Amino acid sequence: MSSAATKGHNAPCSNRDFDFFYRGLEANRLLVQRCADCGTLRSLPSPGCGACGSLDWNECELAGDGMVHSYVIHHHPPLPGFATPLPIALVDMSEGVRILGAMDETDPATITAGLRVKVEFVRRGDIAAFRFRGA
């Protein structure tokens, strides 16, 4: 059975804590976790809530808009799957969590902290992915 059939996605290195995120992208949804007990959102997946310790959580779809908190322009070495120079942004999403996303197809010179961006869903080979674009 293929990885996609069992996990619902083709992302190369995931586990049962992270699979929901990559499955969400297959459906053009940018997902984070919401604690089922205290309601705290968390973007970097984890089996436990850092606020209350609960192991129960639900998927929460983000609207996809935010502001750049920080960014890097990767120049060297070459990256598998991306052209360089590649801008990568850490974005403060409107829901109050941060998401890291590529900004390929955006001129690096136009990126600044505070820039408003929105999510765009793309495919990279056979992998459902996303990137940010200026809003």
Added chain:
Amino acid sequence: MTNISNRTAIAGYGATEFSKNSGRSELRLAVEATLGALADAGIDPSEVDGMSTFTMDNNSEQEIHRAIGGKDLTFFTRIPQGGGGALGPLQQAAMAITTGIANVVVVYRAMNERSEYRFGQPMHSLPPTSDNVIFAYHGFSGLMTPAAMIALMMRRYMQDTGATSLDFANYAVLARKYASTNPNAFFYQKPITIEDHQGSRMIADPLRLYDCCQESDGGVALVIVSAERARDLRQKPVYIRAAAQGSPGGTVSLGGFYKDNIWPYDECAAAARQLYAQSGLSPQDLDAAILYDHFGPTVFPGLEAYGFCAKGEAKDFVKDGHLEIGGRLPINMHGGQLGEAYIHGMNGVAEAVRQLRGQAVNQVPDARNMLVTAGSGLPTTAAILGVD
């Protein structure tokens, strides 16, 4: 709580040459450095009963012990986080010796990092361990190298403090100046200018080539014994006044992007609090420091986190010349990892030993207490060393 402060000492150190191609096995480098450290201390290899390193070293504790003619290894331990763990083995040794678990502990690092591997490459798809799924989650968006991960943190530091690439150039020029007079450094007799730094190619903007350490082959080892024993040995004892690990809640290995402050800072501040509490010393009591420079710009938040200047003011502290010998806090007089070699912080510990014994090439006059730090932007470690 049992205080480990001043109960143990570095009695000897050994090092191989630092190069781009050692021409011999990593284990051989480790054994050479270990035998050098034991000879420096005047301790017979048969006495070694403890071995400690930190991850990304490929030499097993018992193999070094076997090669040196060790008799009975009772304490072997390895600290995670690669260069973030660089001072962890000193803390392990201090705890083990203070509690009587071991008597003679060798701490080591030896790698053919340049000739047999390449660091700083994109991290490939790996088994889905708890750390690897995080690297993969970030790598999914193209963030794949340590330089880019640190650059993301430092860009925000620049945004918040007003520090610029020109400020970072001041540190790179200083490190290369110190290296230029250190015959053991890669960049011996090769100083650079601000213009050289500004003209060096971008690696991960805002980090330029001359902000990055150099992959190196080489080994360093230390021998740690009780303070009492050290006083009877041939070298001036370099006391472990404090040693700590720091990983406040929310810390992620090279990925702490989800905390309020994403600078490489919080973990260093957590280590600093412990060091000053253990030792009873304050930043004002320190004569010099070795600040970990996997990437030179991390020295700036490091100066702030360890209490040498206020948050956000390191750019002025550096500009005002305080890192020079004769300044308020000379740092990395061996040339740092930008200028001497990148032995994951262990060459910096060796430099602290030389400084405190008064044997360094770029000697800080009367250095008696020094801070030594490890990699930042991930769970970190640090120590304060001193002489009477």
